[in-house]
Amino acid sequence: MQRHRRLVLSGTATALALLGLVVLATSVAASAPQDQPPAAAAASLDVGTCMACHEAAVTGMKGTPHAGVPQSCASCHQGVEAHAAAQAEGTDAPKPTTPRATGAKQAHEASATCLTCHDSGHQANFEGGVHDRRGVACASCHSVHAFQSVKGQLKTAREPDTCFTCHTAIRSKGMRSSHHPVREGLMACSSCHDPHDGTKPKMVSAEWVNEKCLSCHTEKRGPFLWEHAPVRENCMNCHDPHGSNHEKLLVAKQPYLCQRCHLNTRHPGTLYDGRNTLAGTSVSNRAIEHSCRNCHQNVHGGNAPSGPYLGR
């Protein structure tokens, strides 16, 4: 009851705070300068004009929706008409803009061009997300003219290689003995993460990390007669989905992982050491091979009446 009251109070406080922010933002932003979408297409400039010099850039769009954009290159690049005119006259003119975040150009400014059209679905949640805030713009990962991937118009042929440009430690984890089949090409980072959705912690494409895991491991959803509390709470209490050198993507090896929570009397709290290994003097079936799981096999939850210890 007390918990419920606290939750209601916190929810109310949160809602009020949010409302306050909305009011503040509305009043301030209403008087603030507005972001402008890219200049409307120069009515007289055809894509064929640009193609005369930028053939590779134009033909690179073959087979993509961008090839069908009716307003020519000026839909995305500002200053196209002046550039073309200057080229025709043999004079200098600033190069048309590109949607890249470099120098003082912020990621949100760079992405604004793309978001003019791509502002639906989860991309509607890109603004303000951690990628946007940390300087990652659409063009950091995607290319309109020279993409390498079959899907998603990414700059690399394989999706994970785009992500590994920044997330190098995850690349290293993916090389571990126990891993999801990402390096085999059967899964990708976007199997679990939505890089466009800034509303979710860690950009996991689910409301809670367990719901993401359970979307493939549906047999572990339950509910079960005998639940294992940390499993129900968060799969990542015990697993590292990016890779591990311990079996089953475990963050540590059994029995030591289990003994971080179970130091009960008799065998759970017992020290298992070099003597209990297969080359040791006192081989123990509580330590070798799958260790605790040799008996407690339903560690994710069990449905047998005689399974309170998750062994049936």
Add this chain to the structure above:
Amino acid sequence: MRGATLVLLTLALVPPAWAQDPAPSPSAPAESAVAPAQAPAEPAPAPAPATDVIGSWNVRRLDFGLVGVETDTRSSKFREYREVPTGPVLPSLRFAGDAPFPYDVSAARVLEDDGQYYARAQPGDFDLVGSYQRIPHRFGNDSRSLLEDVGRGTLAMSDTLQQSFQGRNEAQFALRPQGVNFAFLNSMVSPSLEGEDFFDVKLLRERGQVQLGFKGTGPLDVKMTYFHEKRRGTRGSGTSFGFSNVVETPEPIDYRTQDVGLAAEWAASWGLVRGGLNFNQFTNSIPVQTFDNPFRAVSTTDPSAYQAPGSSSVNGASFARLALPPDNKAITGSLGVVWKFGGRSRLSADATLGQWTQDEAFIPFTTNSAITTPVVATDPAALPTASLDGTIDVFSFSSVLTTRPLDALSLTARVRRYDLENNTPRIRFEQGYVRFDAVWEDIPRISVPYGYTNDQLQATAAWAFGRATVEGGYRFERMDRTFRETEETTQNTIFGSLLLRPADWATFRATVERAGRDFDAYHGAEAEHASYLEPGPATNQPTLRRYDQSKKDTTRVLSQLQLNPGGSVTLALNYVRAKDEYDEVTHGLIDADNEAFGADVDYTPNDRWSVFGFYMRENISTFQRGRQSGSSPSVNPLDDWTAAIDDKVDSFGAGGRVVLVKDRVDLGVNGNYQKVDGNNDLDSPPGGTPDVAFDVPLYDDTKLWTVNAELGWRLLSGLRLAVGGFLEEYEIRDAFSLGLPNYAPGSFFLAGNDGDYRAHVLYARATYTW
């Protein structure tokens, strides 16, 4: 074998005669950075889509080839998630175009166990996507067991053998109980195990999905999806008859998951509204597994039967039953809105409501017909209820506000709630339950339907100073739990980040986080007592603090410097650290530190050649303390033991590509290597129990290296030939599984081969495009 491979490779190099015109590739060459100084064409009077200028497109590509494989062992690890066949292969194909409407049909690893197939058609306002994917997972080859799968979920052994083992055990027990030991049992079972056939433990997922979308010129976007997945195979299962009789079995898997979804979105200039409905069903056609007890042909019981076979008992059940994952269902509805206002602000709010249910029939208390008091334990009617009737209600809400009231100022605020309310009834087992199908335990238990609520609040403010952006933020997280040691934990996090672009070719990012987690109170005994109807003294160490709830200070640092001077060289330096300190914990996890640093470099001077390389070092360490106890929790510090676990990981990779003859011949070489050196340094002070500890230096030490190379030759404009191959070597040294036999003290193991291998793969491939 090698000779045959060479012949096949030679045959594969014969070019097909029907090679025709070059085909456009979806992967265009790199965008030219500088426009040539020539006059553009006269501007056209009216704009036209690029499609009108570059014309229609299509791709017709077919890869075919031959592969030869040699491996020095039968380790399942080589083909864990992939198929590497020997013989003719179809590595990929693609047919795509835009007439009469956009379509794309592609496949990879055609007809193999890891094949992927994809098709998409976009006629008019419709978008139809279908996919089919096979994902193998091989756990261990050449496994062995006395038990054989004789039906769906039934693993049985020869009755004669079972009777023989029982008889010899009983005779030895009658003669001298201490004689029922590992040496005796091993000599009894080993000859039979050695006579068993090998089998592979593996699983195959087959997933198919169809999605129909509708998006006209109007604001409505609708998608309907149907997903179907079959999982079939086996995996090792820790089935056990007690402390001295683990019988690992190949658990039969025959799962089916189906998912039906409908999602819609209405977009307008002010934002959008979205919603969806989703139904997911998991069915297991083998909900129960039975497995024979190698040492018992007739069920018996005694108070020590859960320790059989050994000096205290040779009794137990003749077979046992394991409840496999039960059928379950989930239904989820969602509704969300994004409101764009004031030009540079948007507010999103999304809510989902779901319900998960499970009502599979319970298996009886036991298979052991000798257990008849206090209930006839094999009778399902003896159960307090026939099934769980379990329900979990899930609610989530997320709202994010982002705004830029000034050019240089960005603000975000986020609130989230995830509530998992476990409304499953608590089942009371007033008279107890059966332990290991061996003995009735007169310990009344009650099930514990855990639930929790997670709340998160986050606010950030960022200010852009020209080429630098500085962000500060605060995050609050609260976890409310039921039936656990803590009712509530809270975590406060402050973080800051710096984004610096001192030049157009340089970017520096750094983020630092400091977080502190605290709890209201820690009731170690209450969580344990929750599952007992008549709780006695707690058995868990009272000083233990479970690491998912204990007080914790976290420091995280992420930084990266990316340099791209001159355009042809890219250099990135990375440093990542995450450190969790559980300073107030005496028993349990006390410290976890994960540090990684490395460098990536890429050099592409021109379109003729490029090279890259990377290196990363990870230092991963944890420290935990345990305490060994007898029948009651020890209070003696001399009974402590500690485990300082260190993993040192070195990873590097390098590769390059060179065009040997322009537009004709190219060579690509790649390689990567990873070595994990794990060590578990165990200690225990003298004078207690234990009074000494022996380290485990072979602690999942692994090495993996791969080198691959491919030489390509564009024979004709539509035909590319390639020969290549890779060499891969894997090694694992783990003291707990290295040299695992099929029978070890107290345990039968499948002991499949998932260990070392060295593999050589050679292939020849022709890519034909027209």
